[in-house]
Structures are given as C-alpha cells and as structure tokens.
Amino acid sequence: MYEEVVEQLIHQLERLPGIGPKSAMRLALFILESEDNYASELAKIIELAKKTIRFCEVCGNISGHALCSICSNSNRLSSIICVVEEPKDLIAVEKTCEFLGTYHVLGGNLNPIEGVGPNELRIRSLLERLSNKKVEEVILATNPNIEGEATASYLARLIKPIGVKVSRIATGLPLGADLEFADEMTLGQALTLRREMN
Ligand SMILES: [Zn+2]
Known part of the structure; x- marks a missing residue:
C-alpha cells in the first residue's frame, strides 16, 4: 500500500507495546510530516539511550x-x-x-x-x-x-x-x-x- 520504507517504519512502530496497526500508522505519518530535525533527533536520542542506559546489577532498575x-x-x-x-x-x-x-x-x-x-x-x-x-x-x-x-x-x-x-x-x-x-x-x-x- 505504501512505499516499502514507510511499511517498514509502521512495522517497527507496531512492535512497541500498546501500539496497534492504526496507532502505528498515525505515528509514522506524524514522524513523516514533522519538521525536518524531529525524526533525526528522535532517532539520535533512542540510540543514545540504548547505548548509555543499562539495568542495575542488583535490582534490575x-x-x-x-x-x-x-x-x-x-x-x-x-x-x-x-x-x-x-x-x-x-x-x-x-x-x-x-x-x-x-x-x-x-x-x-x-x-x-x-x-x-x-x-x-x-x-x-x-x-x-x-x-x-x-x-x-x-x-x-x-x-x-x-x-x-x-x-x-x-x-x-x-x-x-x-x-x-x-x-x-x-x-x-x-x-x-x-x-x-x-x-x-x-x-x-x-x-x-x-x-x-x-
Ligand atoms: Zn538498583
């Protein structure tokens, strides 16, 4: 239905907890329609958080x-x-x-x-x-x-x-x-x- 890259974006968003196909599509459109630097800021902060944040060795927090x-x-x-x-x-x-x-x-x-x-x-x-x-x-x-x-x-x-x-x-x-x-x-x-x- 969409360009393949959009399909992929929707698919990845759908994997998030609590996000169904409709919400995933809405989020994908929001990202695509947002001002230029929003998507790259979002991508950057996700990558940075994933790299720097870990789970406490004692309690798992x-x-x-x-x-x-x-x-x-x-x-x-x-x-x-x-x-x-x-x-x-x-x-x-x-x-x-x-x-x-x-x-x-x-x-x-x-x-x-x-x-x-x-x-x-x-x-x-x-x-x-x-x-x-x-x-x-x-x-x-x-x-x-x-x-x-x-x-x-x-x-x-x-x-x-x-x-x-x-x-x-x-x-x-x-x-x-x-x-x-x-x-x-x-x-x-x-x-x-x-x-x-x-
Ligand atoms: Zn802890």
Missing part, C-alpha cells in the same frame, strides 16, 4: 550506572525488598513516598501463554539477594491481575522456606489494574496495609 540511584543510596533499607514487575511500577511506588526500602524489578510477570517462565524473569538474582544479605521482608508488589497474582504466589512459595517474611500489597487497588495507573493515595495505602502471605 533502569540506570545510567552499574548501581541505580536507590541501590547506591545508603539511606535506603536493604533489609526490605519490594518486588515489582517493571521499572514503571517502581516509579509508581516511589511516588507514594511510603517506601524506604529497596526494590527488585522482575522484568515482567509469569505468563506461560506468552512463553514467560521463571527463567525469563529476574528471580534467580532475587533469591541470591535473599541468601547473601540480611533481608527481613519481601513485599510482593506485582500487579493485582491474574498473572501478577500467580507470580506473587510462585515467589511466596520460593521465598518462605528461606525464612524471610513475605507480604503482598493490599488490594485497595482495583483488580485487573496496573500499578502505574493507580493514584498515589491508593497505592500508598495498599503498601501500608500489605498482608503477610500464607
């Missing part, structure tokens, strides 16, 4: 250095680890200002249908943190949807035998929702009212 700003902050309690699915969830919890511990970013949730098993997530490195350091509590703050709950249950079964307290954020949060869309008060309350997992 997005970072410009080997350790992220939270893991390298000595005021944060390393004895409490809040487990989240994605960096965006970490940011959502940070915004509540309710949490002074550290994080562990799994990189997703268990989703057998999409081929995501335990080995695809940062679970081994979480268990290593629990065995090496004096961690007293793990708060499971995966999303309150089916996959998030399944991931929390799986982790609770792995962690409890180690002798570390495991808690799950309370569901003041609407079921089926994403942490990133919760308001600070709801998410803050859900953290405060977290319950120990059986």
Whole structure:
C-alpha cells in the first residue's frame, strides 16, 4: 500500500507495546510530516539511550550506572525488598513516598501463554539477594491481575522456606489494574496495609 520504507517504519512502530496497526500508522505519518530535525533527533536520542542506559546489577532498575540511584543510596533499607514487575511500577511506588526500602524489578510477570517462565524473569538474582544479605521482608508488589497474582504466589512459595517474611500489597487497588495507573493515595495505602502471605 505504501512505499516499502514507510511499511517498514509502521512495522517497527507496531512492535512497541500498546501500539496497534492504526496507532502505528498515525505515528509514522506524524514522524513523516514533522519538521525536518524531529525524526533525526528522535532517532539520535533512542540510540543514545540504548547505548548509555543499562539495568542495575542488583535490582534490575533502569540506570545510567552499574548501581541505580536507590541501590547506591545508603539511606535506603536493604533489609526490605519490594518486588515489582517493571521499572514503571517502581516509579509508581516511589511516588507514594511510603517506601524506604529497596526494590527488585522482575522484568515482567509469569505468563506461560506468552512463553514467560521463571527463567525469563529476574528471580534467580532475587533469591541470591535473599541468601547473601540480611533481608527481613519481601513485599510482593506485582500487579493485582491474574498473572501478577500467580507470580506473587510462585515467589511466596520460593521465598518462605528461606525464612524471610513475605507480604503482598493490599488490594485497595482495583483488580485487573496496573500499578502505574493507580493514584498515589491508593497505592500508598495498599503498601501500608500489605498482608503477610500464607
Ligand atoms: Zn538498583
């Protein structure tokens, strides 16, 4: 239908999460119609971000250095680890200002249908943190949807035998929702009212 290079652009945009064919086409047209330097600025910043940003060696958070700003902050309690699915969830919890511990970013949730098993997530490195350091509590703050709950249950079964307290954020949060869309008060309350997992 279009020039092949436009087709390729649409195809690449369609690979982005949450972007369907229609949105991809709209974005492609926006880029093509924008002023000359927008496309090259966009391409440059994507390349630069990809080159310079990495994942924290300890928690998996997005970072410009080997350790992220939270893991390298000595005021944060390393004895409490809040487990989240994605960096965006970490940011959502940070915004509540309710949490002074550290994080562990799994990189997703268990989703057998999409081929995501335990080995695809940062679970081994979480268990290593629990065995090496004096961690007293793990708060499971995966999303309150089916996959998030399944991931929390799986982790609770792995962690409890180690002798570390495991808690799950309370569901003041609407079921089926994403942490990133919760308001600070709801998410803050859900953290405060977290319950120990059986
Ligand atoms: Zn970190």
